[in-house]
Amino acid sequence: PPLIRREDYRPFPWLVPEIVLDFDLGLDRTIVRSTLTVARNARGDRADTIRLNGDGLSPRRVAIDGAPVNDWAMDEGDLVLPLAGDAHEIMIETEIDPSANSQLMGLYASNGMLCTQCEAEGFRRIAFFPDRPDVLSTYRVRMEGSRTQFPVLLSNGNAVAHGESDDGRHWAEWHDPWPKPSYLFALVAGDLVARSDRFTTMGGREVALNVWVREEDLPRTEHAMESLKRAMKWDEDAFGREYDLDQFNIVAVGDFNMGAMENKGLNIFNTKYVLADPETATDGDYDAIEGVIGHEYFHNWSGNRVTCRDWFQLSLKEGFTVLRDQLFSQDLQGEAVKRIEDVRVLRSVQFPEDSGPLAHPIRPDSFREISNFYTATVYNKGAEVIRMMRTMAGPEAFRAGTDLYFDRHDGEAATCEDFVSAMEDGAGLDLGTFRRWYSQAGTPKVSVELDHRGNTATLTLRQYVPPTPGQPAKQPMPIPLRLALFDRASGTHAGEQLIVLEDAEATIAFDGFAERPVLSINRGFSAPISIERQASRDDLVFLAARDDDAFARAEAMQELVVGHLVAAAGEGLDASDRQQGQDAIAEALAAVLEDSRLDDLMRGELMVLPGEAYLAEQMLVADPGRIHREREGLKRWLAGELGDRLRTLHSRASAVPYALDRKARGARKVKTLALSYLAAGDREAAAELAARQYDAADNMTDRQGALMALCGLDSAARTDRLIDFYRRHRSNALVIDKWFSLQAMSLHPAAIEHVKALREHQDFTLRNPNRVRALYMAFAGNPHAFHTESGEGYRLVADLILDLDPINAQTAARFVPPLGRWRRIEPGRAALMRAELERIAAAPGLSRDTREQVERSLG
Ligand code: HT7
Numbered sequence: 067p068p069l070i071r072r073e074d075y076r077p078f079p080w081l082v083p084e085i086v087l088d089f090d091l092g093l094d095r096t097i098v099r100s101t102l103t104v105a106r107n108a109r110g111d112r113a114d115t116i117r118l119n120g121d122g123l124s125p126r127r128v129a130i131d132g133a134p135v136n137d138w139a140m141d142e143g144d145l146v147l148p149l150a151g152d153a154h155e156i157m158i159e160t161e162i163d164p165s166a167n168s169q170l171m172g173l174y175a176s177n178g179m180l181c182t183q184c185e186a187e188g189f190r191r192i193a194f195f196p197d198r199p200d201v202l203s204t205y206r207v208r209m210e211g212s213r214t215q216f217p218v219l220l221s222n223g224n225a226v227a228h229g230e231s232d233d234g235r236h237w238a239e240w241h242d243p244w245p246k247p248s249y250l251f252a253l254v255a256g257d258l259v260a261r262s263d264r265f266t267t268m269g270g271r272e273v274a275l276n277v278w279v280r281e282e283d284l285p286r287t288e289h290a291m292e293s294l295k296r297a298m299k300w301d302e303d304a305f306g307r308e309y310d311l312d313q314f315n316i317v318a319v320g321d322f323n324m325g326a327m328e329n330k331g332l333n334i335f336n337t338k339y340v341l342a343d344p345e346t347a348t349d350g351d352y353d354a355i356e357g358v359i360g361h362e363y364f365h366n367w368s369g370n371r372v373t374c375r376d377w378f379q380l381s382l383k384e385g386f387t388v389l390r391d392q393l394f395s396q397d398l399q400g401e402a403v404k405r406i407e408d409v410r411v412l413r414s415v416q417f418p419e420d421s422g423p424l425a426h427p428i429r430p431d432s433f434r435e436i437s438n439f440y441t442a443t444v445y446n447k448g449a450e451v452i453r454m455m456r457t458m459a460g461p462e463a464f465r466a467g468t469d470l471y472f473d474r475h476d477g478e479a480a481t482c483e484d485f486v487s488a489m490e491d492g493a494g495l496d497l498g499t500f501r502r503w504y505s506q507a508g509t510p511k512v513s514v515e516l517d518h519r520g521n522t523a524t525l526t527l528r529q530y531v532p533p534t535p536g537q538p539a540k541q542p543m544p545i546p547l548r549l550a551l552f553d554r555a556s557g558t559h560a561g562e563q564l565i566v567l568e569d570a571e572a573t574i575a576f577d578g579f580a581e582r583p584v585l586s587i588n589r590g591f592s593a594p595i596s597i598e599r600q601a602s603r604d605d606l607v608f609l610a611a612r613d614d615d616a617f618a619r620a621e622a623m624q625e626l627v628v629g630h631l632v633a634a635a636g637e638g639l640d641a642s643d644r645q646q647g648q649d650a651i652a653e654a655l656a657a658v659l660e661d662s663r664l665d666d667l668m669r670g671e672l673m674v675l676p677g678e679a680y681l682a683e684q685m686l687v688a689d690p691g692r693i694h695r696e697r698e699g700l701k702r703w704l705a706g707e708l709g710d711r712l713r714t715l716h717s718r719a720s721a722v723p724y725a726l727d728r729k730a731r732g733a734r735k736v737k738t739l740a741l742s743y744l745a746a747g748d749r750e751a752a753a754e755l756a757a758r759q760y761d762a763a764d765n766m767t768d769r770q771g772a773l774m775a776l777c778g779l780d781s782a783a784r785t786d787r788l789i790d791f792y793r794r795h796r797s798n799a800l801v802i803d804k805w806f807s808l809q810a811m812s813l814h815p816a817a818i819e820h821v822k823a824l825r826e827h828q829d830f831t832l833r834n835p836n837r838v839r840a841l842y843m844a845f846a847g848n849p850h851a852f853h854t855e856s857g858e859g860y861r862l863v864a865d866l867i868l869d870l871d872p873i874n875a876q877t878a879a880r881f882v883p884p885l886g887r888w889r890r891i892e893p894g895r896a897a898l899m900r901a902e903l904e905r906i907a908a909a910p911g912l913s914r915d916t917r918e919q920v921e922r923s924l925g
């Protein structure tokens with residue numbers, strides 16, 4: 067497959083201001099008639115043909131200006147038509163089989179309903195069209211089908227007409243007045259019911275809201291609807307963005323490649339991000355639903371009203387929208403807790419990506435398959451880059467920048483450069499060299515030295531951006547750092563400062579410090595970088611207990627543990643160093659368990675130990691076995707040292723009745739965290755406690771937490787409760803996904819055997835991405851099982867990739883990155899990982915998706 071380069075962008079030679087789509091719907095056979103109004107694009111090259119993208123389509127009939135045409139040609143799936151004049155009407159008829167569409171791109175059948183997924187290049191599997199984001203058209207859609215099979219017929223925009231036809235068929239017509247690219251087209255036809263509500267916008271528009279689901283799921287839609295209304299209001303308040311249609315529809319689909327899709331006025335969601343009630347969804351699920359509902363809704367402006375010129379600009383809409391959803395959730399969940407969680411994801415997923423063979427800038431320069439670039443780098447690092455602009459400008463000037471961006475580019479297909487320019491003009495920033503964050507990959511490392519002489523503390527900062535594939539040498543990038551210098555005796559500081567490290571190195575002197583101060587740096591994670599410093603244990607214990615920036619406090623706690631575990635799993639620790647390290651961690655954790663000023667949600671964040679992937683990331687070459695043993699060993703030791711306090715916390719939290727407020731959610735969080743520590747200590751006692759938590763649970767958060775602990779323990783209670791959980795929830799696919807995941811991610815020594823058994827389970831299927839991810843993503847993220855020394859874990863994942871690739875290439879390709887980490891793993895395992903990648907590469911008929919990821923991973 068060809069390499070597509072950003073620098074090769076050319077406007078499409080034709081405009082398509084209008085498209086009319088006519089669907090004759092059937093699960094096995096759908097006829098699509100599309101009528102395109104086309105006109106020459108003055109900005110494009112002159113052409114005497116038009117190339118309409120297609121993927122697996124063949125034209126049944128073609129007409130131009132009403133006259134049948136036969137001299138068309140097919141080229142690599144595309145339809146090429148002769149087109150001599152300046153303006154024409156093109157009619158093309160195609161036939162598709164949605165039930166055979168296992169890739170879940172284009173029009174497909176899921177549970178007896180029909181639905182679409184067009185981003186990035188799925189529309190070309192429905193109709194021939196210039197399937198690129200810079201061709202914007204208004205859509206008129208008519209669909210007709212069996213009334214019993216498809217009682218509900220939905221598309222983008224506003225419903226304009228509907229009626230009955232012969233033989234129990236009916237039809238509906240929709241019109242979307244907002245010009246949009248084909249990736250935002252959507253259609254849904256099925257037997258669905260809606261939870262309905264209304265929202266009045268700040269301008270007084272009355273919007274009808276619907277969340278469409280299968281009838282049995284209706285009771286689980288309240289949280290989604292409430293989240294939607296909150297998101298609509300929040301976008302008005304925080305960004306001045308108002309909704310612009312009379313309807314907003316959300317449809318939940320059980321078979322979906324990603325989380326959700328922001329189609330104009332008709333968002334399609336994975337059921338996982340819609341359905342929730344206390345019995346079946348955890349607090350984490352509730353948060354994720356709110357975040358994803360917000361995210362897709364916010365795309366109505368950042369993505370739909372202003373879309374992307376080409377797919378290299380993906381971060382323009384995704385990075386910005388992730389930042390918007392983070393700010394939204396932070397307003398509801400609390401700033402510090404949300405920030406800690408977002409940074410945890412960034413460090414455990416994006417940092418490894420940025421230091422591995424798949425590293426790419428947030429605005430990539432080239433790709434073979436765009437689906438492979440829906441990455442944590444484009445999304446999460448993209449959000450961090452925009453957040454840095456906000457930090458440098460301040461929230462008000464940032465808002466002036468986003469206002470200008472929306473005003474300037476409303477109705478356009480824009481670029482990342484357009485966003486940066488609007489920020490410069492609107493927020494008054496000079497982002498000259500800051501643009502390097504868009505073009506350079508790799509996580510910058512900033513080394514920090516604090517020198518103290520006389521009354522002066524001198525801070526020396528040096529940045530280094532490591533080489534990444536295709537980018538051997540880097541230039542320094544502006545790095546905004548929020549910092550404070552604490553007076554050790556009083557525990558206070560004279561005020562936080564924001565400095566921007568512009569160059570490779572900077573030295574800054576701070577006067578007025580008779581004693582050496584304690585440095586708190588990169589507060590709030592003001593830049594997505596790695597800080598390298600030699601902070602003393604005392605300083606870290608001080609900050610973990612006293613920093614007034616809650617994020618920095620959690621950070622000090624993490625640094626303390628990371629420093630200890632990396633040393634232990636790396637060059638090793640002598641007995642006295644080990645003891646001192648453990649004592650310092652126990653002291654800091656004891657303070658966290660006892661600090662009555664902390665709410666439990668924050669206490670929980672402070673109790674979470676750094677993940678094994680992040681620990682491995684801190685080492686040049688990691689031994690996953692040693693990291694796992696050291697981390698579990700530390701937990702066991704802490705459980706012994708702090709057992710009484712942990713049990714007290716567990717019992718205090720268990721007394722808090724179920725509610726959705728912060729207090730009760732916090733109690734549930736620390737309850738399961740306390741249990742997970744205890745499970746590393748006295749296993750029998752912990753199994754008993756976990757079984758009690760399971761039996762007493764009146765909600766999924768407690769039940770799942772208890773089962774997670776039990777899954778790692780070899781006890782009869784494990785088997786009993788696993789059977790019970792399955793029986794209780796066998797009819798709920800999302801909960802059965804949890805049942806698969808819990809076993810695949812467990813600390814049980816035989817987890818890999820459990821995974822092998824589960825892939826043969828009657829409920830396992832390669833056709834449902836949620837189920838595949840539930841088993842295999844959980845497994846690939848379970849270091850002790852995935853990195854089994856024999857290489858069997860790697861073989862299991864490689865087998866999955868090969869089996870899944872012909873069915874769902876996009877999902878299959880997402881399992882390649884865990885194998886691609888081989889360069890950073892000790893040589894024995896690295897060879898086994900590489901061998902599996904080579905085995906995949908040698909397989910005939912590999913998809914473009916998987917081939918690209920495997921080849922990049924082999925480097
Ligand atoms: N913008 C959406 C991306 C998406 C997607 C991409 C490729 C294949 C399937 C997909 N489903 C959704 C989701 C979002 O970021 O909002």
Ligand code: ZN
Nearest residue numbers: 361365384387
């Ligand atoms: Zn998005």
